[in-house]
Amino acid sequence: MPVETERKYLVASMDWRAEVTRSSRLRQGYLSTDLDRIVRVRLVDDETAFLTIKGRRRGDSRPEFEYQIPAEDAVQMLDHLCQRPLIEKERYFLDRSPGVWTVDVFSGDNDGLLLAEVEFDTGATPPTPPGWAGTDVTEDDRYTNSSLQESPFRSW
């Protein structure tokens, strides 16, 4: 089964900004927030869209299936079918290796929340977190985007 492996950290300082190479605006919603079978609709920069199915997390890995779909379908699903509220965030890609490092800056109901993530090969040793990374929240399900949709950061 295809698997996504990542670790997730709070952000302790803004020093990550010096490492940014590019960013994308993500608008996403959920058709299921059941942690055994998450179904996410994601629109990237208003022009590319994906439907993603995620199974339950075991440690830092979870099954993941992702399909590109027409952006206009995603807009309609986000506007009419997905649970409220939607998740909106800017994703910054960093010049850092090993692994693929990003920082998500949330807006809307999750305004004020920043999360760093590193995706890496399943079975590999997790990359050492940078100095600006804070608490490791990989196994804290409150920080999954599906949970943030149900219980937004600003309501904590």
Place this chain on the structure above:
Amino acid sequence: MPVETERKYLVASMDWRAEVTRSSRLRQGYLSTDLDRIVRVRLVDDETAFLTIKGRRRGDSRPEFEYQIPAEDAVQMLDHLCQRPLIEKERYFLDRSPGVWTVDVFSGDNDGLLLAEVEFDTGATPPTPPGWAGTDVTEDDRYTNSSLQESPFRSW
């Protein structure tokens, strides 16, 4: 928004068998059974697969988005991610018009249930049901496949 329009009937006699042109074995499961945002994985004859999202029904129509996915992905989602039990049925296609007529013969936990469906153009007059069709159950949500998964026919 793409829309599916259909009416659904119980089956009052087996006379539909004379109209069968072909059949397919369907194995399907649900990632969401929320009637506002159903997410279905369907495997057809163990070789073709679809991921389908359906919005809330209004009368005989509902929004529907459907994407073909690799059969091996569907097998893994059915085996590991979908809610239990799965729905298994044989779908018989009929030589009858107007509309596209099918009869589903359920097995497993829904053994004993037969449902006839006709899909037709949105806004058109529903085709006249044949003599072998029984009660119109279009607006009885117990007969949606997502409900039959949660509350199978044999448990009624």
